[in-house]
Amino acid sequence: MTTLLDAPVDTSAWTIGPPRLLAGLDRAERLDAAAHLATHGPLPGSDLRLLLGHLDAARLTGRGGAGFPLAAKLRALTGGARRVVVNGTESEPTSRKDRTLLRRTPHLVLDGALAVAHATGAREVAVAVHDERSAESVRAAAAERPDGRQVRVHLTAGGFVSGEARAVVRALDGGPALPPGRRTPPTATGTLVSNVETFAQLALLLRLGPRRFADTGTHAEPGTALLTIGGAVARPGVVEIPLGTPLGIVLAAAGAPVLPQAVVVGGYHGSWLAPLPQLRLGREGVAAAGGTFGAGVVLVLDGATCALGELATVTGWLAAESAGQCGPCRFGLSALAADVAALAAGRPAVAAAFGHARTVDGRGACSHPSGAARFVTSGLHLLQDEADQHLAYGGCGRPVLGQLPVGGAR
Amino acid sequence: MTATLSVDWTRCDGHGLCAALLPDAIVRDEWGFPIVRAGAVDASDEADVRRVVAACPALALHLEQR
Ligand code: SF4
Numbered sequence: 051m052t053t054l055l056d057a058p059v060d061t062s063a064w065t066i067g068p069p070r071l072l073a074g075l076d077r078a079e080r081l082d083a084a085a086h087l088a089t090h091g092p093l094p095g096s097d098l099r100l101l102l103g104h105l106d107a108a109r110l111t112g113r114g115g116a117g118f119p120l121a122a123k124l125r126a127l128t129g130g131a132r133r134v135v136v137n138g139t140e141s142e143p144t145s146r147k148d149r150t151l152l153r154r155t156p157h158l159v160l161d162g163a164l165a166v167a168h169a170t171g172a173r174e175v176a177v178a179v180h181d182e183r184s185a186e187s188v189r190a191a192a193a194e195r196p197d198g199r200q201v202r203v204h205l206t207a208g209g210f211v212s213g214e215a216r217a218v219v220r221a222l223d224g225g226p227a228l229p230p231g232r233r234t235p236p237t238a239t240g241t242l243v244s245n246v247e248t249f250a251q252l253a254l255l256l257r258l259g260p261r262r263f264a265d266t267g268t269h270a271e272p273g274t275a276l277l278t279i280g281g282a283v284a285r286p287g288v289v290e291i292p293l294g295t296p297l298g299i300v301l302a303a304a305g306a307p308v309l310p311q312a313v314v315v316g317g318y319h320g321s322w323l324a325p326l327p328q329l330r331l332g333r334e335g336v337a338a339a340g341g342t343f344g345a346g347v348v349l350v351l352d353g354a355t356c357a358l359g360e361l362a363t364v365t366g367w368l369a370a371e372s373a374g375q376c377g378p379c380r381f382g383l384s385a386l387a388a389d390v391a392a393l394a395a396g397r398p399a400v401a402a403a404f405g406h407a408r409t410v411d412g413r414g415a416c417s418h419p420s421g422a423a424r425f426v427t428s429g430l431h432l433l434q435d436e437a438d439q440h441l442a443y444g445g446c447g448r449p450v451l452g453q454l455p456v457g458g459a460r
Numbered sequence: 461m462t463a464t465l466s467v468d469w470t471r472c473d474g475h476g477l478c479a480a481l482l483p484d485a486i487v488r489d490e491w492g493f494p495i496v497r498a499g500a501v502d503a504s505d506e507a508d509v510r511r512v513v514a515a516c517p518a519l520a521l522h523l524e525q526r
């Protein structure tokens with residue numbers, strides 16, 4: 051598993067439409083308490099009723115991938131809240147948005163988390179991260195504010211599956227950073243876990259109120275979202291967009307080729323999709339196209355790379371990231387990776403790959419096997435012509451350029 | 461009753477006792493790990509299902525009412 055800490059990571063950011071989360075970051079590398087207040091203004095006081103009302107009206111959902119409504123999580127805390135956990139582990143290997151927020155505008159994240167703690171009576175705000183620079187930034191921000199004494203930063207090492215909410219909570223409680231076998235939600239023990247961006251969005255919502263919050267975005271999904279865009283683009287990085295922005299606009303702004311070969315949306319638990327310019331980026335639009343928005347990763351493949359080889363590389367990486375504690379995941383993902391590697395090498399293995407994807411789907415303690423199955427199945431559907439070509443000629447003559455990167459800097 | 465057998469995959473060792481005891485409801489994948497067929501629990505005798513849950517040496521099976 052990847053345990054690289056403290057390597058440099060690109061946190062360059064730009065926006066389409068007016069910046070909200072990223073406001074002020076065009077002028078400063080990082081917003082300290084004074085710059086944060088000057089940019090966003092003071093945080094209005096709130097209680098649980100106001101919080102729930104705002105969250106319902108703005109339909110704010112978790113931005114870590116699963117997209118669960120934050121209001122529903124709060125309501126599930128029937129026994130009261132003990133602890134608020136900000137999941138900043140950002141385990142999706144190509145995602146940069148959460149670290150961008152933690153490193154560059156940490157007070158916005160703390161505003162949201164502390165508001166939830168205040169409203170629910172939770173004593174502690176735990177910020178879980180996998181990298182030293184984000185930890186440092188949050189510690190410095192907490193030291194700057196009077197309510198920062200409640201904040202604890204937990205720096206741990208970990209790979210893809212250790213970022214899963216229940217694995218994060220287990221690690222905070224001194225256990226292994228692995229998903230537990232029984233599906234007990236953290237709210238059952240008084241812990242509210244949500245993603246970094248979700249808390250930052252809440253901080254905006256409390257300031258703007260639901261009506262102004264909905265000035266941008268769509269009716270079903272008001273507001274903005276952060277994407278991390280990468281692959282074959284001239285301007286990779288974190289982008290704030292109004293929810294529902296068409297893919298074509300984002301690709302043009304990022305300097306993607308006019309005719310990309312494919313896009314991967316939602317990261318490596320997400321889907322390969324045809325690069326349709328009218329595809330609307332957001333949970334609703336991507337779901338309508340048969341994919342999942344996930345944590346907002348958009349990766350572009352141009353015509354110069356062997357897409358089947360890219361698929362094989364990532365599938366091998368997904369198999370290696372299995373925590374190995376669940377049989378179907380451990381054996382099934384290795385088999386799946388071998389199938390896709392065989393395909394890329396020009397051997398017939400399409401049926402075997404679809405079969406193994408079905409076998410692993412839903413059969414593990416966490417969503418890793420299902421996510422991997424979705425990634426491979428969507429790739430095989432999109433790359434049928436490439437698979438035929440590889441079978442006929444033993445390849446396509448193109449190199450694997452690594453436009454879908456694996457491993458790398460945290 | 462709508463019930464389902466859930467497997468704690470972090471515990472199951474795949475030796476297949478469950479599939480041997482309840483072959484109509486549980487089959488095994490190519491590595492031996494159980495696949496609980498959809499709707500199969502409802503079609504089985506509840507006492508049989510409870511026996512399988514109790515028999516699993518890894519305590520990996522749980523009967524969940526839906
Ligand atoms: S499903 Fe796979 S990745 Fe998830 S806990 Fe089990 S072995 Fe680990």
Ligand code: SF4
Nearest residue numbers: 472473474476478516
């Ligand atoms: S009896 Fe228990 S440990 Fe054995 S295969 Fe069945 S569920 Fe797994």
